[in-house]
Amino acid sequence: MAGNGARGVRKTGPSIGDVARLAGVSAQTVSRVSTGREVVAPDTRERVLRAMEQLGYSPNRAARALRDGRYGSIGLLAHRFDRTGEALTTDAVLRAAEDQGYSVSLITVHDAESDKWEPAARRLADQTVDGLIIMRAEGGPGDSFAMRPTMPVAVSDSRPHGRFPRVASNEFGSAREAVWHLLDLGHRTVHHLGGPEGSEPSRLRAAGWRAALLEAGIAPPAPIHADWTAEAGHAVGRALADDPDVTAVFCANDEMALGLILAFHEAGKVVPRDVSVVGYDGIALSRFSVPPLTTVQQDFPRIGAELVRMVLSQIGAPRPFEVADVVVPSELVVRSTTAPAPAR
């Protein structure tokens, strides 16, 4: 008997042919019922549906993908997914993608070197995705990467060499606003606890900080760079606690801000009475820290939705796609870690 041959263990379920045989129709008719794109006589349809049910049939997606050249899936590329910013964006992307009938595949780039991005991105063409969303990448020189666009791409929080459509918060403006909030409270200067030097969001937030200080005629003190973690923020806080000049710190994310606050607290400096602190991101816990954190709230759901929209609108569209950046507004939320500068 030809056929079964050396095909090892049959691991695929029943095929369209099995359903067709059981229902006494052709495979094409089963396909019609399955896709719903064409009309089938009611009784035939009923018979086919029963056969499907009986066999537990569900269409083989690989075959479908091969046939239509589409996977119905988009890839999400990042260094890691367990940090708050990434997790929130991931969830938002997932929801937006599902609304459009797409699934989401996660892909990590382990090496932070920007040089390694290209091979990584190349490998992605090997993935079963129709498009790619690249999330914040840090560590490399300037978050930059060059990529031959072999599929639709949208970028978040990074600075590509090529021109890809991009979604970002208004980082510069929000950072500037946050620093002005501190200046308006009477602080003589505002220190900055920034992200890694290579990171694009880090760069933009630092730029906003610097701009505000310069506008106020204040010479910016040297910014401190750390790796986004609360632990790093805590370490920096210990170093800063002894400096009487430090009455206000603008942090590039909430985790670092919270670590910083703990260090101040441990050193006997009360926030906000002695030092004011502002974070960035607006993570859920920022509302419930002790004291609640003044921060810049990013609109992660909207960022995710925009990223998905950008990628999907390129799929099936003739190249070149109109490349446009989308800026999603973010908002300073004043809570209880900022107060007027202490009297001297």
Add this chain to the structure above:
Amino acid sequence: MAGNGARGVRKTGPSIGDVARLAGVSAQTVSRVSTGREVVAPDTRERVLRAMEQLGYSPNRAARALRDGRYGSIGLLAHRFDRTGEALTTDAVLRAAEDQGYSVSLITVHDAESDKWEPAARRLADQTVDGLIIMRAEGGPGDSFAMRPTMPVAVSDSRPHGRFPRVASNEFGSAREAVWHLLDLGHRTVHHLGGPEGSEPSRLRAAGWRAALLEAGIAPPAPIHADWTAEAGHAVGRALADDPDVTAVFCANDEMALGLILAFHEAGKVVPRDVSVVGYDGIALSRFSVPPLTTVQQDFPRIGAELVRMVLSQIGAPRPFEVADVVVPSELVVRSTTAPAPAR
């Protein structure tokens, strides 16, 4: 759903045949080079590689998946991915999967009703995954779900009706230990802020709490159920702050614990002087809250790795697979939110 009907747009890249033509060999030889599973003469190989490079060829995964009956991907199913526990597990699963050459697809079940799990799981057979990891699901009656195992499944933190291999922390034991820690500090009773009633981890942690109290000969007060969020913890904290009997609270996760602590703080109750609080999960920020949170540290990386191992070991294995639960130890980490009971 966007009416995406664009047919006829050819979006696939160069095929194995294109490479073969350019290199002057047969498609099979290109395949040999591509898979590396067979020997090819060095100069031929070189020619093929050059042709691949020139055309930017990469193998079509849909065709491969169709041929092999495998996708090289596993699905990760959860309600949401932006909360800490899920995000940490997701990251761990992703890393473990990539180590084994698998990618990870995210799938959400929007409806919390356990009845909706089955259709959802059914739909999953429609996904391009070889196996499935089901993460903590809450909201339904008892996190339970029945599923016809059409593919390898591993379960985390849930209670399936069918028997699937399962990974869990030692929730009962850890919770018990955490509560004993409070009792040893002299607290006359320990209140419990639990997760949703339907949730399995919630149930186990509550059971551990109850067991410890009963062992100590204390009648457990009525537990309070909330939805895992810091916001809910905050609301509960406001209600509890006025009760002088409340000197110790065991919370089913860290977020709720932090919300609770803020509420106590706002009500003038000092943690841990007036009230001791213990969390659960060991999220990164628990180390850096003010004051640092005593909590039960889960080993998320190991949980993720075990889940992946379980699913992959079923792939290609003859059914039925030996169903065994794996318990990953978790550890009470004593920090600064617990202290001896206040003198009365």
Add this chain to the structure above:
DNA sequence: TGCGCGGTTGTGAGCGTGCACAGCAGAATG
């Protein structure tokens, strides 16, 4: 009777791969 028509269903083909099974040289062996 012949023709056309709309509604349904079947047939053939091919998407890109990789396995089984040749073929075909050249070298080693009898």
Add this chain to the structure above:
DNA sequence: CATTCTGCTGTGCACGCTCACAACCGCGCA
């Protein structure tokens, strides 16, 4: 010289699905 062996490469096929096209059926109408 014939024969086997070894190393490399090509041919045919099937994976499951859906599209284009053709075929069939019953009916209405001239």
